[in-house]
Structures are given as structure tokens and as C-alpha cells.
Amino acid sequence: MHGFALWVVVAGTLLLPLALRPLARLGPDSTETFSYLPTLERTRTRTMPFDTVVVEQLREMRPEIVLIGDSMGGSRIDPTYFASQLGNRNVAPLFYNATGSAFWYLAFKNWVLAVTPRPRLAVFFFRDDQLTDPLFRVTGPYRATLDRVARSNEARLNVVLATRLQGPLYRLDALADEVYDQERLRQWLEPALVNAPVGLVARHKEARTLLGRMNSEIFCLEALRSMAQADVWQAEEATYDFDKSVATSVLPPLLALGKMAGVRMAFVRVQRRPENNRPPVQSPALQRYVSRLRGYLDKEGAFFHDDWGDPEQPLSMYADGDHLSSTFRHRYTDRFLQVNAPFFR
Amino acid sequence: MIFHSLEFLVFFVTTVTIYWALPHRWQNVLLLVASYMFYGWVHPWFLGLIFATTFIDYLSALGMGRWPARKKLFLWTSIVSNFGLLGFFKYFNFFVDNISAVAAAVGWHISGPVLSVLLPVGISFYTFQAMSYTIDVYWGRVQARRTFIDLALFVSFFPHLVAGPIMRARTLLPQVEQPRRFSANAARNSTVLIVWGLFKKLVIADNVGVIANKVFALQSPDFFPLWAGVFAFCIQIYADFSAYTDIARGTAKWLGFDLVVNFDHPYLAVGPADFWRRWNISLTTWFRDYVFLPLSYALSRRWDGIRWLGLDDDIWIYGTATLVTFLLSGLWHGASWNYVLWGAYHGVLLALARAGAATWKPRRSVRRWLTPFRILGMFALTNLGWLVFRETDLHTLVRDLALSPFHRSPFGRQAGAYLFLLAALYSLPLWIHSLWVYNRPAPQGADNGPSATRVDPIVGHEPTLWRVAAQTCLSGVLFAAILILRSRTSLDFIYFRF
Numbered sequence: 001m002h003g004f005a006l007w008v009v010v011a012g013t014l015l016l017p018l019a020l021r022p023l024a025r026l027g028p029d030s031t032e033t034f035s036y037l038p039t040l041e042r043t044r045t046r047t048m049p050f051d052t053v054v055v056e057q058l059r060e061m062r063p064e065i066v067l068i069g070d071s072m073g074g075s076r077i078d079p080t081y082f083a084s085q086l087g088n089r090n091v092a093p094l095f096y097n098a099t100g101s102a103f104w105y106l107a108f109k110n111w112v113l114a115v116t117p118r119p120r121l122a123v124f125f126f127r128d129d130q131l132t133d134p135l136f137r138v139t140g141p142y143r144a145t146l147d148r149v150a151r152s153n154e155a156r157l158n159v160v161l162a163t164r165l166q167g168p169l170y171r172l173d174a175l176a177d178e179v180y181d182q183e184r185l186r187q188w189l190e191p192a193l194v195n196a197p198v199g200l201v202a203r204h205k206e207a208r209t210l211l212g213r214m215n216s217e218i219f220c221l222e223a224l225r226s227m228a229q230a231d232v233w234q235a236e237e238a239t240y241d242f243d244k245s246v247a248t249s250v251l252p253p254l255l256a257l258g259k260m261a262g263v264r265m266a267f268v269r270v271q272r273r274p275e276n277n278r279p280p281v282q283s284p285a286l287q288r289y290v291s292r293l294r295g296y297l298d299k300e301g302a303f304f305h306d307d308w309g310d311p312e313q314p315l316s317m318y319a320d321g322d323h324l325s326s327t328f329r330h331r332y333t334d335r336f337l338q339v340n341a342p343f344f345r
Numbered sequence: 346m347i348f349h350s351l352e353f354l355v356f357f358v359t360t361v362t363i364y365w366a367l368p369h370r371w372q373n374v375l376l377l378v379a380s381y382m383f384y385g386w387v388h389p390w391f392l393g394l395i396f397a398t399t400f401i402d403y404l405s406a407l408g409m410g411r412w413p414a415r416k417k418l419f420l421w422t423s424i425v426s427n428f429g430l431l432g433f434f435k436y437f438n439f440f441v442d443n444i445s446a447v448a449a450a451v452g453w454h455i456s457g458p459v460l461s462v463l464l465p466v467g468i469s470f471y472t473f474q475a476m477s478y479t480i481d482v483y484w485g486r487v488q489a490r491r492t493f494i495d496l497a498l499f500v501s502f503f504p505h506l507v508a509g510p511i512m513r514a515r516t517l518l519p520q521v522e523q524p525r526r527f528s529a530n531a532a533r534n535s536t537v538l539i540v541w542g543l544f545k546k547l548v549i550a551d552n553v554g555v556i557a558n559k560v561f562a563l564q565s566p567d568f569f570p571l572w573a574g575v576f577a578f579c580i581q582i583y584a585d586f587s588a589y590t591d592i593a594r595g596t597a598k599w600l601g602f603d604l605v606v607n608f609d610h611p612y613l614a615v616g617p618a619d620f621w622r623r624w625n626i627s628l629t630t631w632f633r634d635y636v637f638l639p640l641s642y643a644l645s646r647r648w649d650g651i652r653w654l655g656l657d658d659d660i661w662i663y664g665t666a667t668l669v670t671f672l673l674s675g676l677w678h679g680a681s682w683n684y685v686l687w688g689a690y691h692g693v694l695l696a697l698a699r700a701g702a703a704t705w706k707p708r709r710s711v712r713r714w715l716t717p718f719r720i721l722g723m724f725a726l727t728n729l730g731w732l733v734f735r736e737t738d739l740h741t742l743v744r745d746l747a748l749s750p751f752h753r754s755p756f757g758r759q760a761g762a763y764l765f766l767l768a769a770l771y772s773l774p775l776w777i778h779s780l781w782v783y784n785r786p787a788p789q790g791a792d793n794g795p796s797a798t799r800v801d802p803i804v805g806h807e808p809t810l811w812r813v814a815a816q817t818c819l820s821g822v823l824f825a826a827i828l829i830l831r832s833r834t835s836l837d838f839i840y841f842r843f
Contacts, residue, residue: 002528002529002530002533002808003529005529005530005533005808005813006529006530006532006533006536008813008817009533009536009537009813009816009817009820010536012817012818012820012821013536013540013817013820013821013824014821014824015821016817016818016820016821016822016824016825017821017824017825017828019825020825020828020829041833139833139834140555140833140834143833176828180825180828182825182828182829185829186828186829186830189829189830190829190830193770193830194767196766196767196770197762197763197766197767197770198763200762200766201759201762201763201766202759202763206759210759210760210763213756214760214763217756218563218566218567218570218757218760219559219563223563223564223565224562224563224564225562225563225564
């Protein structure tokens with residue numbers, strides 16, 4: 001009896017959620033769209049469509065150089081000044097705040113390479129191990145930014161994320177969704193739950209705008225603490241294992257795309273916020289990581305520049321977190337071109 | 346490796362399957378290998394530390410048995426090495442920063458070295474567990490063990506290694522040493538316990554954790570959103586930590602081990618002492634047995650018969666020992682002043698409650714009538730404590746505490762009410778569970794933990810037909826809820842960082 005009861009409970013636990021399948025059909029009829037990243041979610045309603053305007057702009061501009069990155073690049077390089085210092089070459093900045101290597105990979109693949117003639121050079125600005133951390137800013141509040149740059153099927157990126165998230169077991173998770181079909185129910189239950197208390201605290205008219213107002217007035221970027229705003233993230237020591245992480249990152253497909261399209265690839269590791277007016281302390285693991293990254297990029301024929309330890313980048317140039325103050329963008333651009341003069345020549 | 350990952354599922358199923366096919370001695374070897382694999386999965390260098398701790402304590406205890414005249418020397422060897430490792434990894438930067446700050450205050454500008462090493466997960470838990478072994482051997486409560494594998498398994502047993510409950514040598518070591526038999530009844534109950542733990546973590550803790558994180562990322566939150574965030578954190582930390590304990594107890598039961606109950610519905614506590622009988626029980630009793638009681642005895646020898654400020658010696662002894670114990674308990678949680686402050690806050694609450702109880706003794710009928718108010722009052726005080734615990738910046742903490750609820754914008758009030766209700770909605774199953782357990786009569790002879798007098802309806806029953814059906818439904822519904830309501834943002838277990 002005891003053994004039988006155990007198996008009843010185990011089997012019941014696994015079988016009862018099968019009721020989710022018919023339950024999902026009772027919900028409001030949703031226009032189900034399969035996600036371009038099924039590892040993250042099976043279905044997805046995009047918050048914004050793929051941005052074709054950027055492609056049109058690039059097509060019109062015919063850039064020779066594209067600069068890709070987040071606010072770290074944006075707070076350092078003045079693209080117009082950069083172009084003028086290089087003899088008025090066409091330079092296209094693709095700096096998007098709060099993005100990571102997954103976004104940059106898609107931007108390069110779907111925006112930059114969609115344009116002919118192709119640019120001659122793509123320069124990526126990143127911090128520490130971001131190039132081999134495909135999960136950085138792809139979930140939670142950052143998830144929506146990928147919509148802008150993703151096509152309807154991003155199989156390569158999906159495999160990268162799946163192997164990083166679940167290792168070789170990632171297919172098991174996908175199988176669970178196949179069996180229970182929970183995503184469909186989740187699609188309407190989740191917002192229903194989040195909206196449930198709204199009616200209790202606001203009148204009908206206000207209720208509709210309450211969550212939007214909260215996001216724009218209370219939880220807006222300007223209201224965050226400076227460190228949260230600047231997103232001073234600290235990678236764990238374990239992630240500084242280059243050999244382990246490169247295989248499950250966007251770096252190999254990014255370099256392969258560059259080679260295939262004949263675009264020279266350059267990677268710039270920006271210096272993080274100095275401590276006591278000295279370059280930030282680098283753990284032995286991080287030093288090893290950077291050395292391995294340099295070796296890998298050299299082998300792949302890509303250019304690598306490391307800002308770390310540059311005496312011309314003191315603490316006084318920094319604003320919040322790892323951002324440089326906007327008043328120093330020309331100074332940084334000059335310095336960047338001066339140090340890398342042979343490359344840009 | 347974390348409990349709510351597919352890696353752990355495969356690891357656990359494989360371990361359990363092989364485990365029950367092995368004879369007892371080999372079961373221990375397998376569990377030790379599995380525990381080391383579990384712990385060193387991401388950071389293999391952690392294994393060096395846990396091995397060093399175990400080996401030093403193993404030798405120290407053996408030394409105490411062999412050379413009783415030098416017992417104290419061996420005890421101190423164990424204490425210094427254990428606390429040395431813990432202090433180095435957890436408190437080095439804290440002390441250097443504070444020394445630099447003090448030096449700067451008197452005009453000396455020194456910049457001390459900075460330790461850029463990750464804090465080994467669970468070091469506070471297994472250090473305390475290992476310490477309890479050597480101290481108990483010193484006191485003669487436990488015999489020194491000769492089999493290293495048994496002791497190593499006692500220290501590193503994977504279900505509770507990272508975040509407790511902290512087990513005592515006299516409770517866990519006999520379970521390691523004696524042959525274990527598979528109990529289908531225990532496995533059935535523990536399956537429900539594990540699913541309930543996963544539900545608490547993935548649905549309750551991670552969803553309300555997002556609310557708390559959002560509020561505590563604000564530079565200067567309004568009064569109402571701030572306290573809604575504190576309430577969300579209050580739910581998060583309980584759901585998160587008790588979830589870990591439930592999964593730990595459940596997985597241990599599958600392996601034939603019984604781990605102690607670590608939570609007894611703490612938000613139903615009627616006062617500070619009651620709260621600490623219900624919250625993180627294994628840590629509280631550790632501090633009681635190894636800090637509070639020895640200190641109380643030492644103080645009672647010195648302060649016997651004193652009477653200061655109209656208060657008897659026992660109040661002074663209790664107050665001092667409590668305050669010291671809770672300051673240390675606060676520091677145990679983290680190398681930051683807010684944790685020390687949180688410990689001090691609870692120490693003062695306990696001392697005041699004790700002093701109050703000595704001067705005012707209401708009748709039983711009045712006490713019963715007051716119970717709901719006492720629960721609400723204690724819950725409010727607990728929330729205040731969680732604000733101190735969560736806010737690491739002391740300037741911001743002072744600002745938060747100075748916020749007034751009056752003359753606030755209606756929109757701030759609405760936003761606060763919304764966040765509060767959302768957190769309350771997610772935490773509803775937690776409250777229902779607590780109230781259900783609370784209102785159940787205690788079956789005769791039932792004992793479900795150090796302070797519980799009622800049997801938890803989720804576990805601990807013989808398999809009658811309706812009970813198995815109820816457990817199956819409950820477990821299935823919880824699993825379905827995990828599938829559809831789990832947070833999109835996966836947060837680490839809070840107590841991993843301690």
C-alpha cells in the first residue's frame with residue numbers, strides 16, 4: 001500500500017498538469033505567435049516589430065564603419081567627431097542602452113549585414129566578459145529590446161541560449177512545454193494576475209493607466225539609484241572561464257558572420273570604473289580570461305583593444321558607474337584613435 | 346548546483362537510484378562523492394575549503410579523545426581555523442574598510458588591500474555545523490569519530506549544505522552511521538514537500554522578490570511604495586528560505602535522512618521570543634546552545650544578586666546575553682553594518698519583551714483575546730526589522746525611517762496599495778497554509794518540530810485513501826501552478842549569500 005501510494009502521488013503530480021492543455025483553450029483567443037527564442041518562451045507577442053527603419057538608414061548611409069554596443073560605447077565615442085577625425089568617413093553608431101551581446105549579434109546579423117555594400121569594419125564595445133555572456137540582458141525587463149532586432153526565427157541564438165541555460169538538457173525543458181502547453185495559458189493568466197489588484201486601488205478611468213504611470217513616474221530610469229541606473233554588474237569569478245563559456249556564446253557565430261561577409265571585426269574592452277583613482281582591480285581569473293580572449297580573437301583574425309590600465313582614463317572622467325561623463329567623449333575618441341592609429345590608418 | 350534546475354533533477358534521480366542499490370558503507374561513499382560534486386559544480390576550488398574544515402575538525406576531535414589533558418588546545422585549533430577561514434572569506438574586506446574609515450576619521454589615510462575572491466556559498470552554514478561537532482566532543486556530548494568518510498558526509502551532506510538547516514552532530518551523525526531503509530511513506534510525504542518548496546520559491550518568492558527589488562532600487566521611494574516593498578521582501582525572504590529548507594528536508598527524506606524543521610510559521614508569532622522559536626530554528630538554537638547559554642552562565646556567576654535601575658539580576662543577564670548573541674547572529678548574516686543593526690534590533694526587542702513580561706502578567710482569557718493583536722504587532726515589528734536587513738546603505742535607511750505617511754501624493758498611495766495587494770495575492774497560499782496549520786488541533790503525541798504542536802497537513806500522515814488523493818491533487822495543482830505562474834525572473838536563494 002505504501003509503495004503504491006508513493007507512485008500514485010508521483011504520477012498524479014506529473015499527470016494532473018495535463019489539464020492545462022484544455023484549460024488554455026478556455027482563455028481569451030490569443031493570436032499565438034511562436035517565439036523566435038523558444039528557449040526563453042514558447043510563444044511571444046512582440047512589444048515592437050523588427051525595426052526596418054534602421055536598415056533603411058544604413059542602406060542610405062552606406063557606412064564604412066559601424067560602432068556597436070550599449071551606453072558604454074555611447075558615453076565614450078562621439079560618432080560625428082570620430083568620423084571627422086578619420087577624414088569624414090561614413091560611420092554608423094549602433095549604440096543602444098541596456099543591451100548585451102545577444103542584441104549586438106542580432107544587430108550585426110539582421111541590420112548591418114542586410115545592407116550592401118557591406119561596411120569594411122565593425123567595432124564592438126563591451127565590458128569584461130560580456131562577449132561570452134549571451135544571457136546578459138536578454139531576460140526580465142530587457143527582454144523586449146531584442147524584439148526590435150530579431151527576425152521571426154533566430155535558431156542560432158536560440159541554441160546558444162539553450163545550451164548556456166540548460167546545458168545538454170535544454171531539449172528536456174522544451175519537451176515539458178510540448179507536453180503541458182503551459183505557455184499558452186501563461187500568456188493570458190500572467191497579465192490577468194498582475195492586473196487583478198488594479199481595480200481595487202484605482203477607479204475605472206485611472207485603472208487603465210495606473211501600471212503605465214507607475215513605470216514612467218515611479219520606476220523610471222531617473223528614479224533609480226545611480227548604481228542600479230548604471231547597471232554596475234559584477235560577473236562571478238566562475239564566469240571568467242573563457243574556454244568554458246566561449247562555446248556557448250555568440251562570439252563564434254559573430255566572427256563567422258564577419259568572415260563570411262568580409263567585414264573586419266574589432267572588439268574594444270572598455271575600462272570599468274577606477275578604484276581610488278587606479279584602474280579597477282582585476283582578479284587573476286579575469287586577467288586569465290582577457291588573455292585567452294585576446295589569443296582567441298587574434299587567432300580568428302579580429303582586432304582587440306583593451307582600455308584597462310590606460311593612465312589617460314582617470315576617475316575624474318567617469319560619471320555614474322562605468323559611464324564616462326559626456327564632456328569627455330571627444331577626449332576619449334581622440335585617445336582611442338591615437339592609441340589605435342595603425343589599425344585605423 | 347541549485348535545487349530548481351534540470352541539472353539537479355538529473356543529479357538527484359541518478360543519485361537516489363544508485364544509492365538504494367548499494368550497501369550501507371557504499372551509500373555513504375556515494376553520498377560524499379555526490380555532495381562534493383554538488384558543492385564544487387560551479388566552483389571546484391570551494392571543495393578545498395570544505396575538505397580543510399572537515400579534516401582539521403576530524404583531527405581536533407580525535408586529538409581531544411586521545412590527549413584529554415590538551416582538549417582545550419584542540420578545541421581552540423578547531424575554533425581558530427574554522428573562524429579564520431570564515432573570517433577571511435566573509436569579513437576581510439569589511440574589517441579592512443572599517444579600519445580604513447576609522448583611520449581616515451583620525452586623519453590617517455590608508456588604503457588597505459582588497460580581497461577580490463568570491464564568498465564560498467554556504468561557508469557560514471557548514472562552518473557552524475562543523476564547529477558544533479568539535480564543541481560537542483569537547484563538552485563530552487558526542488564521541489570523536491574515527492571514520493573520516495562519515496564525518497565528511499556529516500559536514501557536506503548535499504541537501505542542506507548550502508543553506509541549512511544546520512544539523513547537530515548528535516542528530517545527524519547517528520543517521521550517517523546507522524543503516525537506512527527506504528520508506529515509501531516518507532518518500533511520498535517528501536515528494537509533496539519538495540513540490541511545495543519549489544512552488545514557494547518559484548511562484549511566491551521570485552514573484553514578490555521582483556517587487557521588492559524594484560522598490561529597493563529606487564533612490565528615494567515614497568512612503569507607501571517603500572513599505573509595500575518591505576512587505577514584499579518580508580514575504581520573499583520567508584518563502585525563499587523556507588522553500589530551501591522544505592526541498593532540503595524532502596530530498597534528505599528520499600535518502601533516508603531526517604533533517605530538523607527550520608520554520609514554524611514565523612509570521613504567526615505573538616512576540617519576539619515566539620518569533621525566534623519559529624524562524625531559522627536551527628541557527629537560533631545553535632546560537633542559544635553555543636553562545637547564549639555559556640554566556641548567561643558566565644554572567645550569572647559574576648552578576649549574581651545584583652539589582653540595577655530597579656531590575657533584577659536575571660533581567661540584566663538575559664538582556665546582555667541576548668544582545669551579544671543577536672549582534673553576533675546579525676554579523677553571521679553578512680559583513681555589513683545593517684545586519685549588525687538588525688541583530689541589535691531583535692536583541693533589544695527580546696530584552697524589552699522579557700522586561701515587559703516580568704512586570705505585566707495578564708490573565709489567560711485576556712491573553713487569548715489579545716492574541717490577534719499581538720500577532721499583528723509582531724508582524725509589524727518584523728517588517729521594520731526586514732527594512733533594516735534589506736537596506737544596506739545606512740544613510741538611505743535613516744531617510745526611509747524618517748518618511749512620514751502624511752501629506753503623500755494620492756498616486757504614491759495608489760501605487761503602494763497596488764504593490765502591497767500584488768504581493769499579498771502571490772503570498773495567499775502561504776497565509777492559507779499557516780492559518781490552516783495553526784487552527785488544527787494537535788493529535789496526541791504528535792511532535793512536528795521543536796516548537797510545533799500541530800501536525801503539518803502537507804506531510805506526516807499514514808496513507809489513507811482520501812489522504813493520498815488529497816496529496817496527489819495538492820501536489821499536481823502546485824506543479825501546474827509552478828508551470829504557469831513561476832516568475833520570469835529567476836532569483837538566487839537569498840541565504841546563498843550568507
